Every structure is written in C-alpha cells, then in structure tokens.
Amino acid sequence: xxxxxxxxxxxxxxxxxxxxxxxxxxxxxxxxxxxxxxxxxxxxxxxxxxxxxxxxxxxxxxxxxxxxxxxxxxxxxxxxxxxxxxxxxxxxxxxxxxxxxxxxxxxxxxxxxxxxxxxxxxxxxxxxxxxxxxxxxxxxxxxxxxxxxxxxxxxxxxxxxxxxxxxxxxxxxxxxxxxxxxxxxxxxxxxxxxxxxxxxxxxxxxxxxxxxxxxxxxxxxxxxxxxxxxxxxxxxxxxxxxxxxxxxxxxxxxxxxxxxxxxxxxxxxxxxxxxxxxxxxxxxxxxxxxx
Numbered sequence: 001x002x003x004x005x006x007x008x009x010x011x012x013x014x015x016x017x018x019x020x021x022x023x024x025x026x027x028x029x030x031x032x033x034x035x036x037x038x039x040x041x042x043x044x045x046x047x048x049x050x051x052x053x054x055x056x057x058x059x060x061x062x063x064x065x066x067x068x069x070x071x072x073x074x075x076x077x078x079x080x081x082x083x084x085x086x087x088x089x090x091x092x093x094x095x096x097x098x099x100x101x102x103x104x105x106x107x108x109x110x111x112x113x114x115x116x117x118x119x120x121x122x123x124x125x126x127x128x129x130x131x132x133x134x135x136x137x138x139x140x141x142x143x144x145x146x147x148x149x150x151x152x153x154x155x156x157x158x159x160x161x162x163x164x165x166x167x168x169x170x171x172x173x174x175x176x177x178x179x180x181x182x183x184x185x186x187x188x189x190x191x192x193x194x195x196x197x198x199x200x201x202x203x204x205x206x207x208x209x210x211x212x213x214x215x216x217x218x219x220x221x222x223x224x225x226x227x228x229x230x231x232x233x234x235x236x237x238x239x240x241x242x243x244x245x246x247x248x249x250x251x252x253x254x255x256x257x258x259x260x261x262x263x264x265x266x267x268x269x270x271x272x273x274x275x276x277x278x279x280x281x282x283x284x285x286x287x288x289x290x291x
Contacts, residue, residue: 003026006220007222015184038103038108042108043088044164047078050064059120060120076088112132145170156199
C-alpha cells in the first residue's frame with residue numbers, strides 16, 4: 001500500500017471527498033516510541049485525520065490536531081505540513097493505568113477538548129476548539145467542521161498498528177453547480193458500508209470502485225505522504241529559552257552543556273555555553289537607540 005491522499009468529487013454535485021492510506025509513515029512514527037497498542041491505533045487515526053484535514057482546507061502551511069484529555073492519555077498530537085510530511089506524539093499520564101483489552105477513544109482520553117491549529121505561511125494563525133463530546137475521534141472532528149467551518153462533513157478513520165486509513169466526505173456550500181439533490185445522502189449512505197479492512201487494505205481507486213461504481217466520480221492526482229519532522233536547531237533553541245536564563249545557566253554550570261531531543265523524531269541537540277549565551281543575547285535584543 002502506498003502512503004498517499006487521493007482527492008475526488010462526484011460529477012454534477014457539490015460533494016467532494018478524500019481518501020488517505022498510510023503505512024510507512026505510520027510505522028516510522030511508531031518506531032520512534034513505545035506506546036501501548038491501543039494508543040498506537042488512536043495515533044494512526046489522528047495521523048490520517050491530520051492528512052485529510054490539511055488537504056480539505058487547502059492549507060499552505062502547518063496544521064496540527066491536539067487531543068487534550070483528562071484520562072490515561074493526556075495528549076495526542078499530529079501535525080501535517082504542505083510537503084506531505086506527517087509527525088505525531090502521545091503523552092500518557094505518569095500514574096495512568098490503561099484499561100484491559102482494546103481501550104476505546106473515550107476510555108483513553110476521558111473528558112477534554114480538541115485544538116485544531118492552522119498556521120499558514122502567509123496570513124494569520126487560526127485556532128479552533130471543540131469539546132470531546134463524542135465517542136470517537138471521527139465524531140469529534142465532524143463536530144468541529146459543523147461548528148467552525150459550518151460544512152456538513154463525515155469521517156471514517158481506522159488504524160491497526162501497522163496501517164492507517166481514512167475517508168472524508170464533505171458537502172460544499174455552492175449549490176449553483178449541483179444537479180443532483182440526493183448526492184449527499186446517497187454517497188454518505190454508501191460510505192457507511194465501508195469496512196475497517198477495506199479502509200486499511202484497499203488502494204484508493206479500488207475503494208472508490210467498491211463504494212461508488214455506479215456513480216460518476218472524478219479522481220485527481222494522488223499526493224504522496226511520508227514521515228517528516230520540522231524540528232531544527234533554531235526551533236529547539238527557541239524552546240530552551242522558555243526555561244529562563246537562570247535555569248539554563250544552572251544546567252550549564254552542572255553539566256557543561258545542555259542536551260535535549262525532539263519529542264517527535266528523537267533527534268538529539270547539544271548546546272554549549274557560547275551558544276546559550278548567544279541565544280540569551282538574541283532574546284534580550286539590541287540596546288535601545290538614544291535620540
């Protein structure tokens with residue numbers, strides 16, 4: 001199976017869709033961590049959702065989805081950028097005890113909310129928040145589209161620890177080109193017959209044929225996806241500054257250098273005293289000009 005996202009639309013209607021399939025990118029994320037199987041499955045759903053939402057909102061920038069809960073899983077985060085790169089992490093409460101067997105979404109996250117951040121290359125950063133009022137991640141994200149985007153949207157997400165997949169259908173507000181009044185109800189009804197093994201095992205073209213062989217579907221060129229991390233030495237340095245000058249100098253005095261790593265990809269970064277001094281000097285900025 002190829003890691004990709006496939007856009008499509010139904011002719012003579014205002015219904016469009018996306019199919020995402022992930023394998024290598026998903027495994028690349030999991031290989032960097034040691035999460036329990038139930039967390040791995042939810043992380044796969046979130047990766048698929050991040051890819052679908054990025055393509056759906058046509059964002060030229062970074063999109064992140066954060067699930068913040070009060071259950072055993074306190075944070076789940078996935079991020080997608082315009083280059084088709086995906087990354088994700090999870091954070092378990094230190095004293096958390098996961099339910100036996102296949103823990104579901106609500107059992108893992110409990111009460112909380114989802115934060116969706118759109119950070120375009122140009123323009124203003126946008127953030128939307130939706131409560132965890134549904135029993136599945138897909139249901140919560142559908143509520144986000146209903147509240148924030150005001151677009152009828154249906155999502156199907158699956159992951160099994162080795163593969164992840166997702167299907168999104170959306171009804172666009174423009175009715176001027178819609179010549180099929182029943183298209184939305186019909187296409188959603190057919191999508192509800194999709195099985196987990198089909199979302200995870202079929203190529204997008206095969207899945208489209210399985211669901212919509214009696215429909216006229218226009219299929220666009222697929223976009224490849226892969227694991228990728230946007231961490232840089234500069235960004236890590238900026239994150240260190242949030243600790244404050246006193247704490248940074250204390251660590252330097254004890255250890256001679258500061259060593260940290262990216263939570264997403266585990267790349268290790270080391271900063272010596274001279275580099276920390278330069279960072280702190282840049283934060284202070286130049287002295288004011290006297291007139």
